[in-house]
Amino acid sequence: MGTALAEMTMPQISPLGGEPIERADAERLAGVLKALADPARLRLLSLIQSAPEGEACVCDLTAPLGLSQPTVSHHLRILTEAGLLEREKRGVWAYYRLVPTAIATIADLLTPPRKRAGKKAR
Amino acid sequence: MGTALAEMTMPQISPLGGEPIERADAERLAGVLKALADPARLRLLSLIQSAPEGEACVCDLTAPLGLSQPTVSHHLRILTEAGLLEREKRGVWAYYRLVPTAIATIADLLTPPRKRAGKKAR
């Protein structure tokens, strides 16, 4: 039940900030990034995000991607387990939508030097 | 040529912003993210960034990672070709350092809904 993203935002790790990153933290962050690092999945996120209600079902996504339905379901599963998508089944259809701040969280994890509290000063 | 990052920041693609992402853009962005989506490479970036002068040579990185020297060189090559690291050879040593705004650029590519009209009021 992972939503791997949630598991790593809790302890508030600082990936590329100050101290060298820990092995376990690196693996968690890499896991989430690995979910993003795929053309099909990036397009899925983009398609869902730009859909009418911000949501889309599998049948709407297979055609634009040019991939088979099982393959699309597979990618959606990867994204969901990574904590980037949430699934809601209404009737026969399964609607997917972006987890609100998920991607922004990843972006923040990559850019820690944005703050300037207590600078080292030369 | 390389520095895949530069090739995609030039045309100013909009990854997860408005219109559905194009296939070519998705593949470019996925390529850069794939370079990041590895525990060893994340740790390399972290180690280099937190090194004394913000730079480090291969011999300083093999031990903390617990990987062989060829493997470390391999990862450094991946990161360099992705545009995340820059290499400078001084004498026998090869010093690597982060490309200043590279990672921040990736983060920006992931967060389009953020206002970018004026200053960043953060």
Add this chain to the structure above:
DNA sequence: CAGCAGCATTGACTCGCCTGCATATCGGCG
């Protein structure tokens, strides 16, 4: 000049991932 230290490259092995086909499951409809 010969030897050595630091890195990069090659080859080989293994493992994981993307994809499609076939099949199972679930919900609605006639």
Add this chain to the structure above:
DNA sequence: CGCCGATATGCAGGCGAGTCAATGCTGCTG
């Protein structure tokens, strides 16, 4: 109640990726 449509899951093939041992290359150094 049985059929059909929408998804999910299992299985298998193929390709790319991570790792290491061995080797080549370059620039100090004695």
